[in-house]
Amino acid sequence: MISAICLSLSTLQAQAQHVEYRSTAHYNKRVAQFEREGGIDENTIVMMGNSLTENGKDWAGRLGVPQVVNRGIIGDNTVGMTERLCQITPHRPKAIFLMAGINDMVNDxxxxxxxxxxxxxxxxxxxxxxxxKLFVESLLPINESNGRWRTLAGRTDDIPLTNxxxxxxxxxxxxTFVDIFHKMTYPNSNVLREELSSDGxxxxxxxxxxxxxxxxxxxNF
Structure with missing residues (x-):
């Protein structure tokens, strides 16, 4: 019964026109921007994620595919992404590339x-x-050497385990699982290479x- 209720709620959420969930000011700003822009249809490829995705900016230009849209939000986690699916899934896009999880690692x-x-x-x-078509991207590695991200302290080896x-x-x-993690680490290490990040x-x-x-x-799909 609980599963049926959850599925019904998910269906209702998919049919919703607006995101009711409110997180950070930046989250709200981006959600409002996405609502104004629209533009998702059955030919669209959606890059969905957090700051790593948002900061990639022009993914259409990067990939050479004009129908790619950037739906990343700085600071977003799996809760925020779930709540804003109503802007994406009802339009049945061609594909979604999903990167999620690093902001869910807080609080140990x-x-x-x-x-x-x-x-x-x-x-x-x-x-x-x-x-x-859903593509799930691995979480990316981190480098704790500068000590900037205290909420991720000690989590270097937890990331590949999560992956x-x-x-x-x-x-x-x-x-399809897309392993990006191992392309960015030092050999035989779980640490993000220093030249690939300014803040770890x-x-x-x-x-x-x-x-x-x-x-x-x-x-090619």
Missing amino acids: NPAIEVAGRVINLIETIRQQAPTT MYIRAYCESNGI LHITEAGYRIWEKEIKKQL
């Missing part, structure tokens, strides 16, 4: 719990847009070029 949430939150988001997307859980789920359910979390243009390359490999 264990890797398996973070992975569970991402998996719940994946399942909601599949329920609401079953014809949309392992998510990857296993994807492989068991016929979902957000990536530089060199990092985005690696990301672009991995996404381009998936565009």
Whole structure:
């Protein structure tokens, strides 16, 4: 019964016209911007995620595909992404590239719990847009050497563990998992290479070029 209620709520959410959830001021601003822009249809490829996705800016230009839209929001987590699916899934886009989970690692949430939150988001997307091709991107590595991100202190090795859980789920359910993590670490390490980030979390243009390359490999579908 609980599952049926949750599915009904998800269906109602997918049919909604507006995002009722309110998070940060930036979240609200971006959601309002997306509502004004619209522009998602069955030919659209959606880049959905947090600051890493938003800061990629012109993903259409990066990938050389005009129908790609950037739906990243700085600071967003799986809750915020779930709440704003109503702007995306009812339009049945051609594909969604999803990156989520790094902002769910705060408050010492264990890797398996973070992975569970991402998996719940994946399942909601599949329920609401079953014809949309879904690509799940790995969480990216971090580099704790500058000590800037205290909420992620000690989480370097939890990120690949979280990726392992998510990857296993994807492989068991016929979902494409895009491993970007291992393209950005030092050899035999879980640490983000210093030249790919200025703050140990957000990536530089060199990092985005690696990301672009991995996404381009998936565009022939």
